[in-house]
Each structure stands twice: as structure tokens, then as C-alpha cells.
Amino acid sequence: MVVHTRIILHEKMHSYKVKLRDLAPELERLTSDERILDMQVKLCGCGLSKRKPICDESHHMIQGEKPGAIYAYDSELHGTQLWNEYPEPPKPKDLQNA
């Protein structure tokens, strides 16, 4: 089994609120009901939702995070602080030689 590991930074502490009409403009061909088209969808901005791309309110778990620090979360949303501040990311050229 091959395991691929990535570190993806998510800086938002909350969701992105998007109107259904902006998320799927083709809906306007199916309905002109403004209540449906203006319905808000909350998209995950924190990276912890188990229902991505939809926010499942997991972002409440990160409200105590220290600003600027870097945390890692496991699948059970147990968080660990890795760094006190964001380290300079390696340049793509440096990664090729690693």
C-alpha cells in the first residue's frame, strides 16, 4: 500500500457562505424560485469537515487555537500544535532535490 501524505494549510476559522445560485448557476434554468436560488450553503473553510465541501460545524473545535500557530488534526479531530508560527515553506525547487 502506498501512502501519500500532504500538509494543507487552512487559515479560516469559519465557513464560506455561498448562495445556491452562485454555486450552481445552471439552477436558474431549472427554477426561478428566488427562495431556492438565494438559499445559503456553508462551505468548509477550516478543513476539518467530514462532509466536505459542506461545513459540518467541526470548525467549533478550533476556536481555541493560538493565532499564527500550526496545528495537525487526526481523523477524530484530536488536534496537536506543531509549530508556534508558520515556518517558511520549502520552495518547489528545493523539494525536487530532497
Ligand code: FES
Ligand atoms: S468551516 Fe470547516 S467545518 Fe465549518
